[in-house]
Amino acid sequence: MRQEYKKIWKNYAVGMAWLLGLLWPMLGIHPDGTLTFHRTLTVWLYIFAGSLICVLFYITKKSRILSGVTDPLVNGAGKLSDISKALPTSVWMVLLFVFLLVYPLVNGRYAIDVAISVLLYVCLGMGLNIVVGLAGMLDLGYIAFYGVGAYTYALLNVAYGLSFWLCLPLAGCFACIAGCLVGYPTLNMRGDYLAIVTMGFGEITRIVLNNWMSLTNGPNGILGIKPISILIPTFHNTMSFETFWVKKLNVLYYFVLILAVISVIAVTRLRNSRIGRAWESIREDETAAELMGVNTFRYKLLAYAVGAVFAGLAGAFFAARMRFVSPESFTFIESCMVLCMVVLGGMGSIPGIVLGVIVLIALPEVFRQFALYRMLVFGAAMIIIMLFKPDGLIPAKRLKIQAQYEKKGETDTNVS
Amino acid sequence: MSAEPILELKDVHSGYGSIKALKGISLKAYPGEILAIIGANGAGKSTTLMTICGIVHPDQGEIFYKGKKINKIPAQKLPPMGLCQVPEGRRIFPRLTVEENLILGAFYRNDRAGIDKDMEHVYSLFPILKERSRQQGGTLSGGEQQMLALARALMTKPEVLLLDEPSLGLAPIIVQSIFDIIADINKNSDTTIILVEQNANLALQTAQRGYVLETGRITLEDDAESLLNNADIRKAYLGE
Amino acid sequence: MDYFIQQLVNGLTLGGLYALIALGYTMVYGVIFLINFAHGEFFTAGGYIGVIALSYCIAHGYTQTHPFLCLAGAFSLAMIYSAYLAVGVEKIAYLPLRGSRLAVLLSALGMSIFLQNGMMLTQGVMDKAYPGELFEGGFSFGMVTISYLQIMIITMTVLLLFGLNRLVYKTKIGMAMRATAQDKTMSALVAIGSNNIISLTFAIGAGLAAAAGVMVGLYYGSVHYDMGFNLGMKAFCAAVLGGIGNITGAMLGGLIIGLVEVFGAGYISGQYKDVFAFIILIGVLYYRPTGIMGENIDETRV
The missing domain is CATH 1.10.3470 (ABC transporter involved in vitamin B12 uptake, BtuC)
Structure with a gap:
């Protein structure tokens, strides 16, 4: 475990050094023939601070240092999903449908416009x-x-x-x-x-x-x-x-x-x-x-x-x-x-x-x-989602569907 | 036979993804011997070799090579240490010429004179390869490809050579000559050879000792001779 | 006739540039079966570094005293920078996703968007003008004019292509690259570190693209943050046309696309010049589904 963290930190350090080398020629060499470091360092420090928080968060999550805080939350979420499973799918479908019907009544023009794009x-x-x-x-x-x-x-x-x-x-x-x-x-x-x-x-x-x-x-x-x-x-x-x-x-x-x-x-x-x-x-x-x-x-x-x-x-x-x-x-x-x-x-x-x-x-x-920064964040988000969820946010469950079908088939034969 | 094993596996568990092909393998190979591992399809023979070579890393257990633990060493660092494998199905580089295939066998080596000498040596072992040195690997026949794979492995100057099913898909007459060459390599350069085979008869005749692998576990370990005479083995693997 | 020769020279210049960019696509595809959408951005980055380095030299007056040294410096800096960028991109966005073809494709798309916007933020949305005074004039044969710049581009392209060919087909490293493309496990078993080879492939491809970036900047007079997209797309077509994964094919494909584009624009219609490239591509692939020199790669499904 400890070695793993060492590796994460090492990779992180190499990555940040790489980034510094990447940023400087773009930001520090000026066409008037001067070299500056100030702007490069500022940008780099912003990125450094931001990514450091992410890495710390990732490590605390992984090492479960804060398990006393996170466990009840996870359990709570688990219970919620249990409740959601307890209700039949049809109920959820009806709720979703009602939400979709009511949506334009309670939202403004802009939100409806976005919703139309989504649809x-x-x-x-x-x-x-x-x-x-x-x-x-x-x-x-x-x-x-x-x-x-x-x-x-x-x-x-x-x-x-x-x-x-x-x-x-x-x-x-x-x-x-x-x-x-x-x-x-x-x-x-x-x-x-x-x-x-x-x-x-x-x-x-x-x-x-x-x-x-x-x-x-x-x-x-x-x-x-x-x-x-x-x-x-x-x-x-x-x-x-x-x-x-x-x-x-x-x-x-x-x-x-x-x-x-x-x-x-x-x-x-x-x-x-x-x-x-x-x-x-x-x-x-x-x-x-x-x-x-x-x-x-x-x-x-x-x-x-x-x-x-x-x-x-x-x-x-x-x-x-x-x-x-x-x-x-x-x-x-x-x-x-x-x-x-x-x-x-x-x-x-x-x-x-x-x-x-x-x-x-x-x-x-x-x-x-x-x-x-909109599209910059967008590109980064795409990479990050893929890195952590390579099969997509909600992967398809073909096998599960098949299993359900088989079960249904069994009950059908029992009835007949 | 010296007392120190050159390669030793201690209770190795390993496999691909969630499928565990090896469930606690322990075996020893001593310098200069030919060791046979026999077993049926899916017993874990190839996984054993892939685990030794670092392509798959064990989940549990230890692998020692010359007294050094090599569990986590990446695969490409093992050939320079003298550990080399000829994998199942030969896996020569089909769109590289025979000569290029051989040069890549000596990829980590920088002694040009030594490489040239070894090249001459493998050409003398397999004269057919010299004739075809400019031909692409994929155009060779199955037997020639097996020879090329063996020759390429020899170019790494192995101390332990792992062979996975060298007889696979070859005509019996070619199989015999391949096994003769394997025995020669062992005799002449004192290379330890670990031989994985489904053709148990041939493997045990060539080897000095043997292990029997069944569903990821070693079930039997003995001299090759005794294994050949073992009634159960004859029944299970030699078709009697 | 004069017009034809003039177009031929222009087509060869453009084709050479496409070939240089196409090589990066094809080499990367050859080793890890990835359409590296971010490759166009390596090309743009090279163009930017070139203009930055040249402007710096001009500001200090070095171009007056050592013009060739400045040019060589700009080229090598751009190539090194892009290679450095590409290796990092590969380690961050592609290496962890190896084995999942669509995920890595999306990661590449995200990287392309990210880099493009990163360059826009650092370099501005306006065109960045290349100093034009380095290459003025040229030879004239009757109506045909070949500028010094075109000669430089063609010479440089030929040299780079020749060098790459030597590297891939004559050296041990080149052999290792081809071996890695064919069988990664077996390469590891003969002591070839496939990750290093893949990084090297990215670096070489990006270096060539960066050289093309500087030349495009000199040729058209400016660089723009999203120019990698359009040129990259056509270079990718060139790679596919030649048979993706095949180095000679990429060179050939680049030349064909460049010539078709220039002749199409010159003799048929300038507005539809991009269409001709695609039509040639579709036409060739219809009769040869794996490109001009490609082999049948069956495992490249989604």
């Missing part, structure tokens, strides 16, 4: 989860389908005045076609080759959107997209329909919530279906899956298509909410973000992805006041 990204995460988590194909250009969905609605609405509800299935449809177009030539590639080609397709989509001035208005984007409309029957003398534009965020929130709930349910159902098992067999061993009679070509294409549909639908909502689209929203880094949400939360696990989305959307929002 849209949940939908994206679910779609990507099919491709990466279930079928095991690394996709770095996923955001392109989101873009296809958003531009479908934007263009059809602005040019032809088609309504949102007509465009929504079309957006899904076009995204699906795009998914097949990307999927078809890439199906015989594996692993990282696939990743780079999907990245290429994503970039091509963005560049085309950026340069096809006559259609997409290039980098300036498309303005003046109509929000979602609903027809409400009115009864003045005779029955007629009145168009109601959903401009209020809290109404839009409910629509996006419905989309997110549908996508969560759809992915859960898909995962436990025959198709889901086929995908997972491809992920585990493609050759073996093929030998077992899984038509890998068809299922891989299907994974792309289904994943793309979710992104397309989310994209249409995105366009309706922003009422403006531009290629800037569909860059490679956005694809990476969605991938991060899926992996950070725990690949293949639905609560994990939701948590991952919340962490990655909420974290930058929380740090918004430190605007400059």
Whole structure:
């Protein structure tokens, strides 16, 4: 034990010395030909102090010096989780649902706006989860389908005045076609080759959107997209329909919530279906899956298509909410973000992805006041989460699900 | 046989992750002998060798080499101390040439003259390798690959040589010649050899002493001759 | 014809730079199967150190007296700095996660974001201008102009590539690098410390990228904190095009991507120049799913 701490301290000391050497050339050599140390040392001391606290915290936690304080807390948490387990899952689902319904009523505009982002990204995460988590194909250009969905609605609405509800299935449809177009030539590639080609397709989509001035208005984007409309029957003398534009965020929130709930349910159902098992067999061993009679070509294409549909639908909502689209929203880094949400939360696990989305959307929002340091902290947080939780925040529990199923099967046979 | 063992395991527990393949192994190897470890699939033979070589570190117990405890020494520091393994399945570097494979055997050594001399020596032991010295390792046949793996291990100048299933997947005639060479190496350079084999008959004929390993434990230790004549062993491992 | 030759020279210059960056990707991928997203940032860091060192020299007037010494100093400082950065990054963010492919990929992405913003904070969001007066003029053959800078870049690139090739294919260390890429356990059994070799691989890759960073800075006249992203992405395409993990492939891929980009921009459309690189990539991978010189690596699934 003691040796272990010695090692931690040694590594820490080496790391801090390394950092000092790293900082000085960037901060201490000035173009006017002077060398200073003051600023380097200040920055370094801040980092040193901050990380020292973290290391001390880590060591006290590990060595259980403060076990007298922490143990009751841990026990308390354990009891809480016992209580939570005592209530059936359905109760929790109802509570969660009530919370989601009440949320816009008790929160301000900003919080609802963030919540809508979270829900849209949940939908994206679910779609990507099919491709990466279930079928095991690394996709770095996923955001392109989101873009296809958003531009479908934007263009059809602005040019032809088609309504949102007509465009929504079309957006899904076009995204699906795009998914097949990307999927078809890439199906015989594996692993990282696939990743780079999907990245290429994503970039091509963005560049085309950026340069096809006559259609997409290039980098300036498309303005003046109509929000979602609903027809409400009115009864003045005779029955007629009145168009109601959903401009209020809290109404839009409910629509996006419905989309997110549908996508969560759809992915859960898909995962436990025959198709889901086929995908997972491809992920585990493609050759073996093929030998077992899984038509890998068809299922891989299907994974792309289904994943793309979710992104397309989310994209249409995105366009309706922003009422403006531009290629800037569909860059490679956005694809990476969605991938991060899926992996950070725990690949293949639905609560994990939701948590991952919340962490990655909420974290930058929380740090918004430190605007400059926001992304720095964000990057560091990603590394740290991965270092301590390499399987994600809530890893998928496929085995447990199976065990439950088996148990259920047993009771079923007992009854009969 | 001298009284001091060159390699000694004392109650070693080890394994990969949560699966414990070794549940308390104790064995001794004396300088200059050929020691056979026999056992069925999954008995822990390969894990024993990997634990000695530091690829897997024991959870419990001690390993002594020349009286020095080597439990926690990282794997790459052991070959310079004279401990070398030819792992199961040869594991030559397939996209390096035969010559490069041999040079890497002597990676830690800096005496160019000595390396050249040893190179000549292994080429004289395995003339076929000299013919193929410019060929990539992956293009060799199974028997040639086994020879290359042995030759590469000899380039580390081992005092204790651990061999894991040298007969695996080879034609019987090649197996015989490989074992002849193993016996020669032992005789000529006084190298201690620990031989892990499923082919118990061949292993015990070559070795002086033997251990029988079953599900992570040593169940029997004796002279090779007595083991060969042991009725239980004949029944369990020699198919009689 | 003149136009063609001019484009060819420009394409070769750019291709060489891509090749230098692509090598880092491919070498790292070769030993630990990681797409090192932070590699573009090693390149940017090199560019910054280069401009810092050169500005320092100019302020003291050394460029007047010893121009070549200053340049050599800037190059070597940048390369050493990036190598130093890369080794630390590997130890902190990648080493503890070895064996979990997606986790380390995410860690690399996080590192890229972190370093990019770190550089923005220390160097500012504005472009940093390179002193341009070091390389003025060039040769003219009719309509074709080859600047001294282009000659320097091409010569330097060729030298570095040649040196790397010697190192990897002719020395014992190079052999150990290739052995580590093929089988880490077996390397340990012949006394090769794979962690040291992996650190060395990172250092060499980052050093080459840093050299490219200084040259890009000189070529385009400035460096910017997020330039590593775009160039890095294309260099990565070059690595994949050549067959990732293959050093010769990365050099070839870099040249192809550079030439395609320059010719595409020159003869077809400047706006879509990035598209051509990707289309070539997709086209080649469609017919050769493992790149031009790549071997079939089946274990590289997610």
